[in-house]
Amino acid sequence: MWRYPTVSIHGIEGAFSDPGTKTVIPAKVTAKFSIRQVPNMDAAMVKKQVTDYLHSVFAKRKSPNKLKVTMVIGAKPWLADTKHALYEAGKAAVKRVFGVDPDLIREGGTIPIARTFEDVTRKSIIMIPIGGFDDGLHSQNEKISRYNYIEGTKLFIAYLNEVAMIKKTSV
Numbered sequence: 001m002w003r004y005p006t007v008s009i010h011g012i013e014g015a016f017s018d019p020g021t022k023t024v025i026p027a028k029v030t031a032k033f034s035i036r037q038v039p040n041m042d043a044a045m046v047k048k049q050v051t052d053y054l055h056s057v058f059a060k061r062k063s064p065n066k067l068k069v070t071m072v073i074g075a076k077p078w079l080a081d082t083k084h085a086l087y088e089a090g091k092a093a094v095k096r097v098f099g100v101d102p103d104l105i106r107e108g109g110t111i112p113i114a115r116t117f118e119d120v121t122r123k124s125i126i127m128i129p130i131g132g133f134d135d136g137l138h139s140q141n142e143k144i145s146r147y148n149y150i151e152g153t154k155l156f157i158a159y160l161n162e163v164a165m166i167k168k169t170s171v
Contacts, residue, residue: 003106006036038106043074075112076119086126089162093128096162097155130155 014029016022035046051069058067080087082104094102111127118125130152136142144152 005038009033037077039077039079047071076115078115084124085166086124090126092162093158096158
């Protein structure tokens with residue numbers, strides 16, 4: 001699951017959403033969704049394929065309405081080199097703080113700037129998550145537990161210490 005593209009529906013605007021029934025047909029409805037890409041996917045190609053598909057399905061309905069498909073962000077997917085010295089430093093920091101080897105997974109965090117940072121700086125980057133699965137990311141009740149905050153702070157300090165010990169030629 002972590003290495004395949006995914007589609008997420010973020011919401012539908014314009015439709016009746018309160019409890020109960022309503023037979024009013026809105027003049028305009030907007031649907032929001034995102035497609036999480038994986039390496040070797042091209043945002044422009046994905047946009048074309050999705051747009052063509054949606055228009056072909058819409059055309060079959062013979063509706064007098066109009067369909068408009070737009071792409072707000074078309075970021076390149078990012079895949080890290082987990083053998084890089086920064087990852088070795090991260091693994092050592094996790095081991096030091098938590099006493100276990102980290103599980104390296106292809107989680108697919110939605111951070112479109114990651115690939116851009118790497119491309120522009122021509123440097124490797126690393127993401128070290130410290131949140132929990134129940135933190136409610138991006139929700140109105142987003143939080144981080146005290147434990148994750150304290151241990152995450154220790155992790156970042158340990159990581160920076162490990163990075164300081166890397167020989168300059170490898171970074």
